Each structure stands twice: as C-alpha cells, then as structure tokens.
Amino acid sequence: MEWETVIGLEIHAQLSTKSKIFSGASTQFGAEPNTQACGIDLGLPGVLPVLNQEAVIMAIKFALGANAEVARKSVFARKNYFYPDLPKGYQISQYELPVVKKGYIDIQLDEGTTKRIHITRAHLEEDAGKSLHEDFHGLSGIDLNRAGTPLLEIVSEPDMRSAKEAVAYLKAIHTLVRYLEICDGNMQEGSFRCDANVSVRPKGESKFGTRTELKNINSFRFVERAINYEVERQINVIESGGKIVQETRLYDPNKNETRSMRSKEEANDYRYFPDPDLLPLVISDEIIEQVKKILPELPQQKLSRFMEQYHLSAYDASILISSKAMANYYESVVKESGDQPKVAANWVISELLGALNKAGLEIEESPISSAQLGKLVSRIADNTISGKIAKTIFEALWNREGEVDDIIEKRGLKQVTDRGAIEKLIDEIIAANPQQVADYRSGKDKLFGYFVGQAMKLSGGKVNPQQLNEILKKKLQA
Amino acid sequence: MHHKTIAELSQDLHAKKISSVELTQHFLERIKRFDEKLNSFITITEDAALQAAKAADQKLAQGQGGPLAGIPIAHKDIFCTDGIKTTCGSRMLDNFIAPYDATVVTAMKKAGTVMVGKTNMDEFAMGSSNETSYYGTVKNPWNVDYVPGGSSGGSAAAVAAALVPGATGTDTGGSIRQPAGLCNISGLKPTYGRVSRYGMIAFASSLDQGGPLAKTAEDVAMLLNAMAGFDPKDSTSVDQPVPDYTATLNDSIKGIRIGLPKEYFSEGLNNDVAKVIETAVKEYEKLGAVIQEISLPNTALSVPVYYVIAPAECSSNLARYDGVRYGYRCKDPVDLEDLYKRSRSEGFGSEVKRRIMIGTYVLSAGYYDAYYLKAQKVRRLIRDDFTEAFKKVDVILSPTTPTPAFKIGEKTSDPISMYLSDLYTIAAPLAGLPGISIPAGFVNKLPVGMQLIGNLFGEAKLLNIAHRYQTVTDWHKHMPEAF
Numbered sequence: 001m002e003w004e005t006v007i008g009l010e011i012h013a014q015l016s017t018k019s020k021i022f023s024g025a026s027t028q029f030g031a032e033p034n035t036q037a038c039g040i041d042l043g044l045p046g047v048l049p050v051l052n053q054e055a056v057i058m059a060i061k062f063a064l065g066a067n068a069e070v071a072r073k074s075v076f077a078r079k080n081y082f083y084p085d086l087p088k089g090y091q092i093s094q095y096e097l098p099v100v101k102k103g104y105i106d107i108q109l110d111e112g113t114t115k116r117i118h119i120t121r122a123h124l125e126e127d128a129g130k131s132l133h134e135d136f137h138g139l140s141g142i143d144l145n146r147a148g149t150p151l152l153e154i155v156s157e158p159d160m161r162s163a164k165e166a167v168a169y170l171k172a173i174h175t176l177v178r179y180l181e182i183c184d185g186n187m188q189e190g191s192f193r194c195d196a197n198v199s200v201r202p203k204g205e206s207k208f209g210t211r212t213e214l215k216n217i218n219s220f221r222f223v224e225r226a227i228n229y230e231v232e233r234q235i236n237v238i239e240s241g242g243k244i245v246q247e248t249r250l251y252d253p254n255k256n257e258t259r260s261m262r263s264k265e266e267a268n269d270y271r272y273f274p275d276p277d278l279l280p281l282v283i284s285d286e287i288i289e290q291v292k293k294i295l296p297e298l299p300q301q302k303l304s305r306f307m308e309q310y311h312l313s314a315y316d317a318s319i320l321i322s323s324k325a326m327a328n329y330y331e332s333v334v335k336e337s338g339d340q341p342k343v344a345a346n347w348v349i350s351e352l353l354g355a356l357n358k359a360g361l362e363i364e365e366s367p368i369s370s371a372q373l374g375k376l377v378s379r380i381a382d383n384t385i386s387g388k389i390a391k392t393i394f395e396a397l398w399n400r401e402g403e404v405d406d407i408i409e410k411r412g413l414k415q416v417t418d419r420g421a422i423e424k425l426i427d428e429i430i431a432a433n434p435q436q437v438a439d440y441r442s443g444k445d446k447l448f449g450y451f452v453g454q455a456m457k458l459s460g461g462k463v464n465p466q467q468l469n470e471i472l473k474k475k476l477q478a
Numbered sequence: 479m480h481h482k483t484i485a486e487l488s489q490d491l492h493a494k495k496i497s498s499v500e501l502t503q504h505f506l507e508r509i510k511r512f513d514e515k516l517n518s519f520i521t522i523t524e525d526a527a528l529q530a531a532k533a534a535d536q537k538l539a540q541g542q543g544g545p546l547a548g549i550p551i552a553h554k555d556i557f558c559t560d561g562i563k564t565t566c567g568s569r570m571l572d573n574f575i576a577p578y579d580a581t582v583v584t585a586m587k588k589a590g591t592v593m594v595g596k597t598n599m600d601e602f603a604m605g606s607s608n609e610t611s612y613y614g615t616v617k618n619p620w621n622v623d624y625v626p627g628g629s630s631g632g633s634a635a636a637v638a639a640a641l642v643p644g645a646t647g648t649d650t651g652g653s654i655r656q657p658a659g660l661c662n663i664s665g666l667k668p669t670y671g672r673v674s675r676y677g678m679i680a681f682a683s684s685l686d687q688g689g690p691l692a693k694t695a696e697d698v699a700m701l702l703n704a705m706a707g708f709d710p711k712d713s714t715s716v717d718q719p720v721p722d723y724t725a726t727l728n729d730s731i732k733g734i735r736i737g738l739p740k741e742y743f744s745e746g747l748n749n750d751v752a753k754v755i756e757t758a759v760k761e762y763e764k765l766g767a768v769i770q771e772i773s774l775p776n777t778a779l780s781v782p783v784y785y786v787i788a789p790a791e792c793s794s795n796l797a798r799y800d801g802v803r804y805g806y807r808c809k810d811p812v813d814l815e816d817l818y819k820r821s822r823s824e825g826f827g828s829e830v831k832r833r834i835m836i837g838t839y840v841l842s843a844g845y846y847d848a849y850y851l852k853a854q855k856v857r858r859l860i861r862d863d864f865t866e867a868f869k870k871v872d873v874i875l876s877p878t879t880p881t882p883a884f885k886i887g888e889k890t891s892d893p894i895s896m897y898l899s900d901l902y903t904i905a906a907p908l909a910g911l912p913g914i915s916i917p918a919g920f921v922n923k924l925p926v927g928m929q930l931i932g933n934l935f936g937e938a939k940l941l942n943i944a945h946r947y948q949t950v951t952d953w954h955k956h957m958p959e960a961f
Binding site: 039042043044045046047048049050051078080082084087088089090142269271272276277278279470 | 496558564571574576577578580675676677678679680682684687710711712713714790791793794796797798800802803804814818838841843846850880896
C-alpha cells in the first residue's frame with residue numbers, strides 16, 4: 001500500500017528580550033546556576049508577574065511576518081503541574097485565546113515549487129528551569145536561570161507531507177524569526193526547538209491517522225531523521241496488523257530511533273484556567289501600526305526582490321536570503337562586482353558556501369570579505385583574470401594572503417590578452433605538434449581540446465580563453 | 479493612652495506630648511502582658527520596632543513626618559516583611575523568612591508607622607474563625623471562649639484589646655469585615671485593585687484585597703491613605719489617583735440613599751442582631767439618609783460561587799509550596815513523589831487541604847465547565863445585581879454577620895455552616911466592591927457589626943457615612959473590660 005505522511009510542528013522560539021517575560025531578571029545564556037533568578041522566577045510567596053511589553057512587540061512582529069492576525073485581546077492562563085524546575089507549580093501560558101491567530105508561510109521546495117504551510121496560532125509563555133541530574137550523587141540539581149524566559153510557541157497546521165517539507169518549514173520559520181530579530185535561532189543553546197506531530201494514512205484517505213508527538217529534535221538534521229524513522233515505524237506497525245498509540249516519543253539521535261515517553265492515558269490534566277494575576281492582553285491598532293513601521297524587509301519580500309532585481313532563480317535566491325547576514329553579504333558582493341549579480345551568486349553559493357560548510361563556519365565568520373569576493377568577480381568580468389585563475393585567487397584569499405589585485409600582481413596571474421602574444425604561443429604549439437595538426441585538419445575535431453590544453457599548460461592558465469579559442473580555430477583551419 | 483485613637487495619638491505625637499518610643503514601649507508591654515490570653519501575635523519585633531520608633535521621633539522632632547509617623551501598627555502575617563518570619567499561619571512557612579517587603583509594608587514604613595509584630599491568622603487566610611492557624615486559635619477579647627472571626631482574627635483581636643492602635647488585614651470573602659464586626663472595631667476591604675497585592679501571600683488572587691483595621695472609621699481612613707495606590711508590580715492594581723480619605727469624613731450625608739437588601743434581612747439572621755441593625759438604620763434616618771429596600775436576587779448563590787472560585791485559585795496558588803525551594807520539607811524523602819506528598823500533607827492543615835482538593839476538582843478536565851466556568855458566569859450575575867442596586871442607592875447597609883461570634887470549636891466539625899456564616903460579606907469581593915464593618919451594638923455582651931458596601935472606588939463615601947455614624951454613636955468606644 002502507498003502511504004502518506006502528515007506532519008505538524010510546534011516550534012518554541014525563545015524571544016530575545018533583555019529581561020524575562022514576567023520579571024526583571026536577565027535572560028543571558030550560560031550564567032552560573034541560579035544567578036539569574038529573582039524572587040518572581042523562584043516563585044516566592046507573594047510575588048506577582050508583570051508582563052514584559054518587549055515580548056508583546058515581538059509577538060506582534062511575528063504575526064505581521066507570518067501573515068497572521070494579531071488578537072486584539074488574548075488571555076494568559078495557568079498550566080498546572082508539579083515539577084521541581086517549575087517553581088510556581090504552574091506555567092503561565094496562553095490557552096484558549098492566543099496572541100497570534102491564523103497565518104501562513106510559503107516554503108520553497110527542491111523542485112523550485114512553492115508550498116503554503118498554515119500556522120494555527122502562536123502564543124506567549126514562560127520557559128521552565130532546568131533539572132541537572134549529573135554531579136549530585138543521587139540528588140538532582142535545579143537551575144532556575146531559564147525559568148521565566150519568554151517563549152513564542154508557534155503551532156502549524158498538519159500541512160506537511162514529508163520530513164523534507166517539515167525541515168523546509170522549520171528553516172523558513174527559523175529565517176523569519178531571525179530576520180525579525182525576535183529570536184537568535186541558536187538550536188544548540190535551545191533558543192529554537194521543535195516538537196513534531198507525525199501520523200501516516202493510506203494515500204487518498206481524507207481522515208488523519210493516529211499521531212505521535214516527537215520530542216527532543218533540536219537540529220534540522222535530527223528533525224528529518226526522527227520523522228523518517230517514525231514514519232517507517234508507524235507503517236511497519238500498521239502493516240503488521242498493529243495500531244498506533246497516541247503518545248509522546250523521545251528521539252535518540254545516537255541510536256537514531258524514537259522511544260515511548262508517555263501515552264495519552266498517563267498525560268497530565270493541566271487544569272488550565274485564566275491567570276487571575278494578569279489582565280487580558282489588549283493590543284490596539286495603533287501599536288500594530290507602530291510595529292509595522294519598524295518591520296524589516298521580510299524573507300519572502302527579499303526573495304521576490306532578488307529574483308526580480310538580480311534575475312536569480314527561486315532556488316538560488318532562497319539560498320541567498322536564508323539569513324539576513326547572507327543576503328547582506330551577497331548584496332555587497334554584487335555592489336563591488338560591477339553589476340555581475342549572476343556571477344556573484346554563483347561564487348557565493350558554490351565556492352564560498354562550499355568552503356564555509358567544509359570549514360564549519362558561518363557567513364559572519366568568512367575569511368573572505370564581501371568586498372574581496374566582489375573585487376574578484378569584477379576582475380573576471382573585466383578580463384583581468386580567467387575564471388580558472390580566479391579559483392586560485394579565491395584560495396589565496398581564503399588563506400588571508402592579501403587583496404585580490406596584489407595577489408594577481410605578485411603571482412603574475414594577469415590574463416594574457418595581447419593578440420600578438422597569443423598568436424605566437426599558438427604558432428609554437430602548431431610547430432611542435434605536426435602530427436596532431438594533420439589529424440585535426442583531416443577531421444578529428446576532438447583534438448581541439450588538446451591544443452587548448454597545451455596553450456593553457458604553457459601559459460600557466462593565463463591565456464584568455466575566448467581569444468584563445470578564436471585564434472586557435474583560425475590558425476588550425478589555415 | 480492605649481484607648482486613644484490613631485487620630486488622637488497622632489496629635490499627641492506631633493504636639494510632643496508623647497514620643498513614639500514611649501508609645502511603642504507601652505504597646506509592646508501590653509502585648510507581653512495580655513497576648514498570652516489572646517494569641518493574636520505570631521511574631522513580635524521588639525528591637526526593630528524600637529529602632530523605627532526612634533527614627534520616627536527624630537523626624538517628629540524636626541517637625542517632619544506625616545499623620546502616621548510614630549504610630550505603632552501590626553501587620554497580618556500574610557504580608558511579606560524583609561528579614562522577618564512570614565508564616566501565613568501555616569506550618570508550611572514556619573521557617574520562611576521573607577527576603578523582601580510587600581508593597582503595603584513598604585508604604586506603611588514610608589508613612590512612618592512602627593511595626594510591633596505580625597498577627598495571627600487562619601492558615602493561608604482560609605477560615606472564618608482563626609481556628610485553622612498552625613499557631614493556635616486566637617481568642618475574642620470580649621469573651622475568650624469565643625472566636626474573634628477570621629481570617630484577620632489576630633489583627634482584629636489585637637486592635638480590639640488595644641494591644642496596637644491599628645493593623646493591616648486581608649479580605650477575600652470577609653476576612654477583614656467579619657472579624658472587625660465580631661471584635662467591635664472598624665475594618666475596611668477596599669475596591670479590588672485599590673491596594674497592591676504584591677508581597678501579600680495569595681489565597682484567591684481575583685478576590686484578595688488588603689485593607690486596614692482600627693477603632694474608628696477616621697483611623698481606617700488615615701491608614702488607607704498610606705496603603706492605597708497604584709503599584710506597577712501588581713498588574714491588577716488600578717492606576718487611579720488616591721483621594722485624601724480623611725478630607726470628606728465630615729461631609730453631610732443628608733439625602734444619601736441607603737439600600738437594605740431584603741435577602742440579607744431574611745431567614746438565618748439572628749433576631750437580636752436584626753434589632754441592633756434596625757436601631758442603627760434609625761440613626762441614619764436621623765442624620766438625613768433616605769432608606770429604601772433593595773434586592774440582590776442572586777445573594778444565595780454567592781457562597782457556592784465563592785467556594786468554587788476561591789478554592790480553584792488557591793489550588794493553583796498553593797502549588798508552589800512543594801518542599802523544593804523553601805518552606806516545610808518532609809524528613810528523608812525517598813523520591814520526588816514522596817517529597818511532594820509528605821511535604822504538602824504534613825505542611826498544610828486540614829482546611830487548606832480541603833480547599834486545595836475542592837479547587838483541583840473543579841478545575842479538572844470534564845468538571846471545569848460545570849463548576850469553574852459556571853461559577854464565573856454566576857459571579858457576573860452577582861456583580862450585575864450590585865450594578866442595578868447602585869442605580870437606586872449610594873450605599874448598601876446590612877449586618878456584617880448573621881449572628882455574633884460563635885464559640886471556639888462550635889463549627890469546626892461543620893465546615894458548611896461555617897461557610898454560610900459568611901453570607902453577607904462574600905458577595906462584595908465577588909463583585910470587587912469596597913465594604914466596611916463598624917461597631918453597631920451588642921447582643922449578650924458580644925459585638926454586632928454593621929456592614930456598608932459601596933460602589934467601585936467609593937471608599938471615601940463609605941468612610942464618610944461610617945464616620946458620621948460614629949459621631950452620633952459611641953459603640954466604637956466600648957472596650958473589652960479584661961484588657
């Protein structure tokens with residue numbers, strides 16, 4: 001039987017506010033345990049939460065970026081459960097009335113097509129602390145630095161049909177929140193994490209199958225692997241006559257498998273009710289208009305502009321807009337290149353990104369500056385160097401050997417474009433290879449490449465390829 | 479000296495007839511001498527009090543300091559006090575030393591008051607008799623076999639016995655007004671949002687409100703001047719200017735419309751109490767007030783609604799007492815569940831546990847709509863009753879309680895009858911309205927309180943109407959003989 005996968009994601013984006021969502025304590029990552037938890041974060045008797053307006057502005061930004069409606073009135077609710085790293089015995093979240101209502105985001109698929117993924121809602125909530133199970137000899141340690149850190153939980157519709165689509169959606173949201181500067185997107189530190197709801201159904205069936213919720217999938221790679229594993233597991237269970245149990249499953253990246261954590265029957269009754277310590281969150285049209293004014297160019301807008309302004313394919317453009325830093329880098333290369341957007345795109349995507357990936361570096365850490373790469377592209381365009389030589393210079397730039405023109409000068413890499421010099425070189429080659437010349441002239445066209453190779457070899461690759469072709473053709477025909 | 483009101487003591491202090499240190503020592507001595515009989519204090523802060531009194535005297539000597547400078551007061555042990563044990567009447571917090579001051583405590587310090595100690599209360603403010611305190615029952619100064627009311631019973635008893643001229647309390651379903659009524663003092667529950675709840679240990683967040691207890695309405699007005707105000711640390715506090723509540727105390731109340739809710743004067747009301755209130759109403763007529771009967775048709779629903787909403791909120795508010803970070807922790811827990819179960823079973827008393835269980839039940843999946851949501855809807859109806867009533871009258875008058883104080887132990891085995899005794903005080907907090915209880919007479923040598931309920935932010939009017947009554951009566955001047 002042919003199966004169809006159905007996936008919905010719940011993404012937790014940690015908002016990059018300076019202080020916590022309901023207290024004035026700092027949100028900085030990596031401090032000594034319990035040094036960034038004030039009385040409110042500790043849940044002392046008598047303390048009260050006060051909503052951080054910066055977090056509200058960020059939620060509005062997200063709504064505007066995700067084509068979603070901002071709820072004019074939303075309500076904070078208490079989610080009640082006991083856990084040692086949950087100081088108050090409840091988490092302040094939003095339940096029935098979230099701050100961000102329905103929206104959508106378009107994702108680029110490999111085939112160059114676009115798919116619209118709908119967002120059900122996004123709501124504000126506070127994070128819990130951390131339980132530390134190491135180093136305490138049979139006891140658990142509690143670090144409440146993270147308690148009260150603002151989160152935006154973004155819930156998608158079950159619109160994705162493959163692990164690849166899920167990753168594309170996750171990346172699109174990741175790009176969006178970083179463009180909006182509401183989340184640093186750091187998955188290792190847990191500032192951007194996701195749970196996946198996965199089910200399968202026979203192709204053509206309109207009803208959803210029973211879903212499982214996958215937790216602990218905190219990298220793009222793990223999301224794809226975990227979903228693929230889970231899909232296969234579910235199909236196996238059903239095909240061997242079993243039934244899928246609605247449950248939460250934990251992904252183990254070391255074994256690449258998912259394990260049952262708890263089933264729905266064991267699930268907590270969270271006893272949600274509106275938090276009486278907080279008034280309903282009311283957002284006026286004026287505030288939304290103000291936020292609109294400070295909204296940066298969004299990924300989708302940038303994508304369209306890049307395609308139009310630089311004549312790029314959707315695929316290339318989508319790579320170049322994947323982060324603001326990347327897009328800025330590319331645009332600066334174009335500027336330096338003397339209007340060579342396509343060549344610039346090729347160099348950024350295939351050469352630079354390739355090298356960065358290999359070295360495990362981010363675009364911000366590139367040893368080659370955008371000005372340098374732009375200059376390199378401009379030197380290809382003005383025929384100072386050939387594309388092949390450019391790769392040599394690229395390597396030199398990567399090793400921080402200096403500026404483009406200095407490297408060309410020092411290494412004598414300037415392209416030979418003097419017609420007389422090229423003719424002389426070709427004459428020498430023809431003289432030295434009488435047999436090949438004869439063969440070529442008797443119809444072995446393929447030998448043309450041999451002569452090109454000889455010319456490049458003797459000139460150290462510096463001869464201008466177009467001129468070489470033209471003159472060589474003429475001379476061989478003579 | 480201890481029979482003087484805060485207003486009189488304030489004059490003496492500013493006239494240098496007495497120093498704050500002398501005054502403070504006097505009340506500290508009275509506490510030492512009499513509180514064994516009453517058990518109205520949990521903590522006495524003698525050293526800090528004398529220091530604060532000295533500081534107040536310095537200010538007064540320089541001609542500085544407001545009307546409350548140098549006045550000894552007590553805080554209900556529900557308000558967090560920096561560096562001082564704050565127990566909320568519970569074993570759970572017997573070892574808890576608050577690391578910060580509640581906003582009310584800060585405000586009272588700023589006004590120059592001198593805290594002499596923290597008063598006893600029903601555990602986590604859950605009770606109407608002060609019998610649920612981990613620190614033992616508080617006795618009524620008018621007859622020590624009787625309850626003083628609750629949950630601010632320690633504050634009420636201490637003021638009634640003149641162990642302190644004024645005290646703070648909190649009111650969730652009547653916890654200021656009911657003990658004030660049963661102890662023959664004046665006590666005001668302000669409009670919800672008028673006084674900051676920051677640092678006031680939560681029982682039911684949508685109902686809790688701090689307020690003052692003192693001998694007279696005038697003293698209550700002076701204390702409220704210091705307590706009231708917007709607090710950015712409490713999102714439910716209301717940003718509205720605070721009038722000088724003493725400025726309008728003597729305004730004429732001629733033509734003022736007083737409503738008597740017929741549901742409050744019906745079955746269940748003790749005949750002798752009814753007679754006391756009838757006499758009080760006649761006094762108001764003499765003062766020029768216009769009396770009319772009104773109806774609050776949903777009155778009977780207020781007790782059941784309260785006993786859904788308050789426990790629901792308390793079940794969540796008290797979840798933080800888990801033995802993990804502070805407060806009581808059971809001995810040698812074997813695992814996490816054992817730690818939770820035993821810390822909470824051993825740390826909480828039975829009334830608190832009863833309400834946590836009720837609250838957990840009404841919020842549970844499958845019961846939420848039938849109980850909590852329904853109760854919220856009925857709460858709106860109760861509020862609408864008052865909105866309608868205040869179209870016809872300026873203030874609502876009733877007895878504070880259906881009977882005078884009951885005997886210690888009389889109702890402990892029957893929580894429902896205990897809950898029903900709060901019938902007249904429970905609706906005002908559900909509607910967020912201010913209410914005051916003032917002395918109105920005696921039945922069998924036990925005090926009878928009269929309640930006045932005002933419209934939202936109508937504290938000034940309530941105090942004015944209460945004060946005018948106290949200018950023509952002397953019930954508030956009666957003091958229990960034994961003290």
